[in-house]
Amino acid sequence: MNTTLATFENDVIEASALVPVLVDFWAxxxxxxxxxxxxLEKLEHDYAGRWRLVKxxxxxxxxLAAHFQVRSIPHVVAFASGRPIDQFTGxxxxxxxxxxxxxxxxxxxxxxRRAALQALQEGQGALARDHLLAALALDPGFDEARLDLIELLLDEDRSDDARREAGLLSPKTTQGIDxxxxxxxxxxxxxxxxxxLPSTDALEAAVAADPANLDARFDLANALIARRAYEPALGHLLEIVKRDRSFRDDVGRKTMLSVFDLAAHDHALVSAWRRKLSAALH
Structure with a gap:
């Protein structure tokens, strides 16, 4: 494929989000x-779509040659995820x-896995699941894909399946700080x-009757996390931090940090509650 100044963004930058792109500067x-x-054309054919050649x-x-400081040709620049990552001359x-x-x-x-993430962005959960299962069939130790699958299963309320997948994660993930x-x-x-646990209403009543009941407050936070009601859960966890940092080995703060990761898509929420936690710790 030949590219121009007008099509470079689409042919190279955007395309490299899916597969690496090698740009061959020639004359x-x-x-x-x-x-x-x-x-290069022969190898592009041999790799059957795993990378793209653009000339x-x-x-x-x-x-374009000046922008990429091409002083001698042939010169090849490799792009991945929208940016140049390697090159050679000759x-x-x-x-x-x-x-x-x-x-x-x-x-x-x-x-x-890339195909699965693309499917998720397009709202095609079933297709994403199929791609993730295919990735794990090819590489059972591919923990990043298995974590994607666990998250997808949880979003589909398939918690038993998610637990089974979690049991297949490697020790480097489960015993580390992933x-x-x-x-x-x-x-x-x-x-x-x-x-x-008792119902959420019962737990809320218990906390209202005794705000210092940290066991009930933590149980309520868990019930809210299970429903993905992260903001009210963070409120109860922060109250635990304020009242007793030593409660269950600082479980309030530790759980807040995990909730920040769960709610990472909501940058404003996470940023606001990180500030609140920081203020409570000082």
Whole structure:
């Protein structure tokens, strides 16, 4: 594919959000370009869509060459996620060129996860789930995809399935400080706790009757987290922090941090409650 100044944004920047894009700066009079160009085209075909080749004729589009400081050709710039991440000048042997490409291209499981995230953005939850299951079939140890699946299952109120998937996560995720896992575990723990708790109305009545009843307040916070009512849950957790930092080994503050991760999409809410927590701790 040949690109121009007018189409570069679409052909390269936007396209590289899905797969890596290699931009080949060349010219018809350039001898080495005549060797590199066909080799890049062959490898693009061999990789079957795992990366895209885009060509820029520097004689026709000197602005693009100048923008990327191309001083000698052939010159190749690799793009991923909308930005240049690597480059080389001259003709590389096929083995070195393959090694350069291998550092850029996602593996098949990663491609399935990208397709899942795209499907989620388009509101296609079932399709996203299929892509995530395909990613995990290709790479059962792909914890990022499994965390995506757990989150999707929880959003679909399939908590039992989510728990089963959580049990398949690797120790490096479950025993470390993985932020996403800790947040999802808080949500799963809240769902487990709710099954044994009185109704939300009863818990609210208990807290109203005795504001110092931190057990009831924490139970109420869990019930709210399970319903994804994060703001009122944060209010009760902050009250626990203010009243007794030592309660259940500082569970109020720790749970607030997990809720911040659960509600990360709501930047205003998280920012406001982070400030409140910071003020309470000082």
């Amino acid at each position: 018809p009079w350039c001898g080495p370009c005549k060797s590199l160009g066909p080799l 820029v004729n520097v004689d026709e589009h000197p602005q 003709v590389l042997p096929e083995s070195q060129l393959r090694a350069f490409i291998e550092r850029l291209v996602p593996n098949p499981a990663q491609l399935e 932020v996403r896992y800790n947040a999802l575990k808080t949500r799963l723990d809240a769902l487990d706790a709710v099954a044994e």
